[in-house]
Amino acid sequence: MPSIDRTRVDVSLLLEAMPDAVVVADMTSRIVYANAAVEGLLGWRPDELVGQSLHMIQPERLHDAHDTGFGRYVETGVGRLIGSPIRVPGRAPDGTERDVELNLAEIRGQDGRRLVVGVLRDLSERVELERNVAVLRYLKATTAAAARLWTRLDPALVLGTLTNVLVDDFDGALVRTWIVEPETGMLRMVTSGGLSTRVETSTRHRIDPTTHPSKLGIVARSKRPFLKNGLQGDPEFDQAWIEREGIHAALCLPLLAGDDLLGVLVFFARNPIFDEVAETIGHLAALAAAALKDAALVAREREARSTADRARARFELLAAVSERLAGSLNPRETVERIAEAVVPSFADWCVVDLLSPTGSLQTVASAHRDLDKVASISQLRSRYPPMERSSPRHAIHRAMDAGIPVCETVSDSDLVARAADADHLALLRAVGIGSHVVVPLAARARTMGAISFVRGPGREPYDADAVVTAVDLARRSGLAIDNAELYRSAQQAILLRDRFLAVASHELRTPLSVVRGHWELLQRRAGSGRGASSGDDDRTATSMRRLGEGIDQLQRLMEDLLDVNRLGSGQTPLERSAVDLVALVRDTVDDLGRAGTQRVRLELPDSPVVGSWDAARLSQVVGNVIGNALKYSPPDGLVEVSVTDGPETARFRVADSGIGIPAEQLEAIFEPFGRAPNASTQHYPGLGLGLAISREIVERLGGRMWAESAGEGRGSVFIVELDQHTTGDPTATEAADPGDGP
Amino acid sequence: MILVVDDEPALVDVISSVLEDEGHAVVGAPDGLAALDLLRSGLRPCLTILDLMMPRMNGWELRDMMLADPDLADIPVAVVSALALGEMRQLRLSAVIGKPFRLEQIVQLADRHCTPEDTGHSPS
Numbered sequence: 001m002p003s004i005d006r007t008r009v010d011v012s013l014l015l016e017a018m019p020d021a022v023v024v025a026d027m028t029s030r031i032v033y034a035n036a037a038v039e040g041l042l043g044w045r046p047d048e049l050v051g052q053s054l055h056m057i058q059p060e061r062l063h064d065a066h067d068t069g070f071g072r073y074v075e076t077g078v079g080r081l082i083g084s085p086i087r088v089p090g091r092a093p094d095g096t097e098r099d100v101e102l103n104l105a106e107i108r109g110q111d112g113r114r115l116v117v118g119v120l121r122d123l124s125e126r127v128e129l130e131r132n133v134a135v136l137r138y139l140k141a142t143t144a145a146a147a148r149l150w151t152r153l154d155p156a157l158v159l160g161t162l163t164n165v166l167v168d169d170f171d172g173a174l175v176r177t178w179i180v181e182p183e184t185g186m187l188r189m190v191t192s193g194g195l196s197t198r199v200e201t202s203t204r205h206r207i208d209p210t211t212h213p214s215k216l217g218i219v220a221r222s223k224r225p226f227l228k229n230g231l232q233g234d235p236e237f238d239q240a241w242i243e244r245e246g247i248h249a250a251l252c253l254p255l256l257a258g259d260d261l262l263g264v265l266v267f268f269a270r271n272p273i274f275d276e277v278a279e280t281i282g283h284l285a286a287l288a289a290a291a292l293k294d295a296a297l298v299a300r301e302r303e304a305r306s307t308a309d310r311a312r313a314r315f316e317l318l319a320a321v322s323e324r325l326a327g328s329l330n331p332r333e334t335v336e337r338i339a340e341a342v343v344p345s346f347a348d349w350c351v352v353d354l355l356s357p358t359g360s361l362q363t364v365a366s367a368h369r370d371l372d373k374v375a376s377i378s379q380l381r382s383r384y385p386p387m388e389r390s391s392p393r394h395a396i397h398r399a400m401d402a403g404i405p406v407c408e409t410v411s412d413s414d415l416v417a418r419a420a421d422a423d424h425l426a427l428l429r430a431v432g433i434g435s436h437v438v439v440p441l442a443a444r445a446r447t448m449g450a451i452s453f454v455r456g457p458g459r460e461p462y463d464a465d466a467v468v469t470a471v472d473l474a475r476r477s478g479l480a481i482d483n484a485e486l487y488r489s490a491q492q493a494i495l496l497r498d499r500f501l502a503v504a505s506h507e508l509r510t511p512l513s514v515v516r517g518h519w520e521l522l523q524r525r526a527g528s529g530r531g532a533s534s535g536d537d538d539r540t541a542t543s544m545r546r547l548g549e550g551i552d553q554l555q556r557l558m559e560d561l562l563d564v565n566r567l568g569s570g571q572t573p574l575e576r577s578a579v580d581l582v583a584l585v586r587d588t589v590d591d592l593g594r595a596g597t598q599r600v601r602l603e604l605p606d607s608p609v610v611g612s613w614d615a616a617r618l619s620q621v622v623g624n625v626i627g628n629a630l631k632y633s634p635p636d637g638l639v640e641v642s643v644t645d646g647p648e649t650a651r652f653r654v655a656d657s658g659i660g661i662p663a664e665q666l667e668a669i670f671e672p673f674g675r676a677p678n679a680s681t682q683h684y685p686g687l688g689l690g691l692a693i694s695r696e697i698v699e700r701l702g703g704r705m706w707a708e709s710a711g712e713g714r715g716s717v718f719i720v721e722l723d724q725h726t727t728g729d730p731t732a733t734e735a736a737d738p739g740d741g742p
Numbered sequence: 743m744i745l746v747v748d749d750e751p752a753l754v755d756v757i758s759s760v761l762e763d764e765g766h767a768v769v770g771a772p773d774g775l776a777a778l779d780l781l782r783s784g785l786r787p788c789l790t791i792l793d794l795m796m797p798r799m800n801g802w803e804l805r806d807m808m809l810a811d812p813d814l815a816d817i818p819v820a821v822v823s824a825l826a827l828g829e830m831r832q833l834r835l836s837a838v839i840g841k842p843f844r845l846e847q848i849v850q851l852a853d854r855h856c857t858p859e860d861t862g863h864s865p866s
Binding site for chain 2: 506507509510512513514515516517518520521524525555
């Protein structure tokens, strides 16, 4: 610098005249010089500073950092702060701080010792300007961000947008968002941007906000923002990290919807966060919280809608299945309908396996959405049936043994493990198994088999919801199969009974004809005096009569058996003619009354009660009802028989004092072979056909027949009500008129 | 002469007995084939009493054979059967009697078609 030498400028005068403050310190941080501008900048007179430590003009929190950094610099000659201007807070005598720009350089003193020269420039104006510019910029960023926050209302996306905006537009060094898990109340990190974008699911990234001691926990608990500028030296923050990354400030904001904490925003910056900036970030956080809340509402609504959709789909499926099931009483057809009903809406394919009477599983129905694959299913089942003891155990056996559904996701490696050979594996892959629900089919505590619902690997696997549906389907299917089987066995029983009756009544007729014929022959020969047995013999005559009674009784029973068959199939034609019920009842009582010891009281109207009925059939009814009354009454009992004439109906009523009928049997006794338990256990004879035949006849004549009883041992009443005007044929009525009219 | 065709010997026996008591001559046959042999060998009964369900040749088959043979078609035939009787019009029967029957029905049936005088004196 030849010019300086030439003008012999006094350097100290120059320093005093400079507008920037200059502070010179030695290697022990002792101030050896300060110019006059220091007073203007920080408020210290130069003589107050000379001889003091640099700590004098530094905020206390930075003292340790200064000592460390300065010490390292003294030892190594490497200083991070040397050579480039940095922004630091300077300390005034009253303890307040000023932002200054610090330029550091090392010089050699005249005595050769190392000195550090610091030039401090006032930044307050520039800071103000910067501050305004920053706030403007941030506001603009906030406005832009607000729109983005609502573009996709998903919590993770909202927080991702917030994080990106704060990193990109607000110069965030590290920005993290945490969200409150509604189910657990735990605080979980959702996003991280800036220095670290790693969001892990480790315990450090999921904390309990009620107990966690960090600022995060405090903010979550208090729901109040936290802002701190100048983190250097603050023991609450990781100082190694603060220094390494040059972090200056931290802002921690609760994300609130009303008073509810939705999450927490953490924002670290390398520059100071001015109040205005903090406020702007606060606005942005509030916007994000609102978006978060909307996102939660939308999610809940979406969830509700999807639940409703699922419920509707399930209902429709069950309704469709039930409808199909109701249409069939054939077991095989029933299971085929089940399989078809669930494909493809609920399953890609479905198989129904039922236990045979011998205990082996038989595939009775299968359906596949891809018709070409149905053959693959039957191949699979026939060549590789689900064995009892396979390893791994087949889901069907697991489900049937445990009596509960088995729901599994099935991977290709599972198929490999299951396959017996290459062909088996090829078949398994061909039909497609991604997940399945196998539900045991049961009804009346009996396991009948299992139904397997299968979805291919490309489809959403079965979940708990689907299992509920599957169990419901299986329950309905089980009942339907059971009903169908019951119906089939009932049909078979009816068929067997009808066949038995037809054969039995036919086979009985021939021997009965023989017996009857020979008995009659004997009667005829005795009567004509030509027989071997003498008519004088009373004992022979009595035996002959008893034999005849037995034959008559056998024949009546046999006719009843045949009648049940014929009436049930509606084969017998009615022969209607004018019939006087009064005369018919009187004749029948005359025929029967001789046999028993019981008293029969007749209450008959004086005039005939005439209708168009089948005389022979009606006589059968009347005889049956009165015969029953006599049969079930005690020897000294009273049987009351009455006929009453109504405006449109004739009523025939028989009351006895016999064993009565339990209330729950009043209808059952009209069933073919239906006998009240007290009649059977007390050994009253009879097949239980008379009432069934009688009711059938009465109903075919257009009437009604029923029984009443006060209970066991308290007698019974049988009532037959006959329509008198079924044919409306006056000539028929006149024909039966005895003619004692006017 | 009355022909009684039934596979139950006890029935043939009782029908024969009552008809013989009434002065009729009776020939029994245990099935349709035996009856047809008798007819083809010249037996011309005034009445055939025919059971339907029989072994070897049943009543329907016998009746068909008789109707197909002009010499036999006009012989009166009455069916006595244990069956619930359905349509039998094409059999051209003189009577249908259900089992078990009363002997009086048989006697009346015989009285309608035969006279005791001309029984037992068949030309063959």
